[in-house]
Amino acid sequence: MAKDTPYASKFLLERMDEFCDENKYCADCADYIVKTPDDIGSGVSHLVNTSPNIDVMFTDNVFEKPVSMSFTETQQCGGFIVLDGQVAMQIEGFDEEYVVKKGNLMLMTINKADCKATYSKGRIHMINFYVGASIMHRLDRKNNNFPIEVIKGKELVTKNMLWQLSTTPDMSKIICDICDSKLSGGILSFYINGKIIELLALIYSGYLERKLFYPGIKTYDLNSITKAAEIIEENMISPPSLIELAREVGINDNKLKKLFKKVFNNTVYGYLNEKRMIKARDMLIAGNVSVQQVAEAVGFKHSGYFCRLFKEKFSETPLEFMRKHGDS
Template identity: 30%
Template sequence: MDKKRRNKESAKSTPVIHENKCVLHTISKLVNQQEHCGIYTKKFCFLPEIGDGNFEYNRFDGLFIGVFDVLLKNDFKIHGEQNIDAIELSYLIDGEQIIKIDGKSHDLIYEGQESYLVYISQVSGSIQYHKNKHYKEIKIRMHSDFIKKHKLDSEYGIHEKYAVEKLDRNFAKPLCSKTQEILAELLTDTRQGLLKRLFLESKALELLSLHLEVNKRAKPEIPITDNLIKKLYEVQYIINSDLTIQYSVHELARKVGLNDFVLKKEFKRVFNKTIFEYALGLRMIKAKKLLKHSKKPIYEISELVGYKNSTHFTAAFKKVEGTTPKKYRQSDIEVLENTKA
């Protein structure tokens, strides 16, 4: 009962918002909209239960530039599917996102002072945001009309080179000083009408040019491990990669360069479980699969899930599952025999 209640509480703490239900109307309310010199502008204010802040965008001639600025009060996740054919540039000035693309086995960790360039044609997945975080992002989308106008795909092969399915763990790049200057100009601009159109279009192209230049002269990628959220996901990866090893908190902290207290506190914040609870859950899932689908002896299964002593494994399994490994396996065999009969 305790385990079920914890799962329910965890689910409540991270509500899932489906983008196909018009995500902006789900998490915010429209406070202003206007059209001037062909620029269509909308401003939204986030709902109190989501956070304190707003989202504003300008759209014209296949170019979209949006600015998110909010202090989040609760965890939430946006799940959606997009079919748009567009170049997307994102500049995360502050905050963190956990991006999950359907079909990819690993999450993409995106943190403040980073950016990415991607070509989206058809993609589905989710983005998770954490509470008590200030989140500030400038997002630019260049749709097919804009791409054709500036011959972006034929000249640079962006459609192929930056396809969303090619994103890997090192997809994000740190913001350079020139990029930060341009972002500051976008955030403080007060132009109107035609001058605003020319300014936004020129800055969007300048940012794209900078990103392409950085990628062209970039050295082989070295994984970025300085940021906290990446270190937490590196710990998750270390645990997942070999369940035969039971790492102590101190060992994990030393591997990723954190102190023990910060690792324990932040791991619990991000994953809603302690490191022990997380690793134990994975071990029990693997143990049940091996008990159900293999004929390996229990002492061998205990070693495969990190227990050198099968007695310790049996005690841990019984505490979590309410029965011993032997009885769990036997009950499954009986169910199969009854089904056949």
């Protein structure tokens, strides 16, 4: 997102008068601001009721220390996207804590559960969206992936489900479209409503693609494999051992090796070296850095081994590559 792009919550706050003016705003739409208590931080959460079935909350807070909030959810569908900071979720019935980092999102259906959200110290910028079970059921009615059933003529969530994934460029574009919009009042609310539906369609499309592409892998295991890939990429200088990695994502090391190969068509550390080479390539193109500095930046103590892997990947030594492609 461009630096001069207004964040959604600030953007909506600037237009509060328009949202509250019934002459400009739909009478059946509500708009609320929740100010963060001064004793824990600063900022606001801005809730927009875009339609009878969709609520959207834009949150932009700065916490002085990690903050935990406990609450009970009933018949809840939707999710949240973390644009900055980190949110850890503990939900009744799930053994592990789900940590959603910057650039990731969580989709969920909740029948009834006690929940606890812990927000990291510093800035927390996120978008929550709440949608009616009828929308989720309509989205999923041919596949029966979501635990939603029609009971006495009404769509109801029958059990709890969580699904975590990284945002794609297309999803990020929708978020930027909302933040960049020059619309106001009821038109803005209507626009946000459409964008949230578009976002939900993309999320569910990605969900289906992963289920269809990896039909033999359970959702929990697939999420664990994806999380493992994120962990080793974020810690390429000092990656965890296979056993440590398996423990962190909640599956045994044999299953991790087998499923990782199936999903990424590479071993765990083969994948790590692939990501290392890509980062090294980008650093060499940027220039103003030595081969040894690049090697150390991507996790190699000895430049000789780094150079050998780089040449295997790009058919040139790092020095040859930098001379040919680097900025002078």
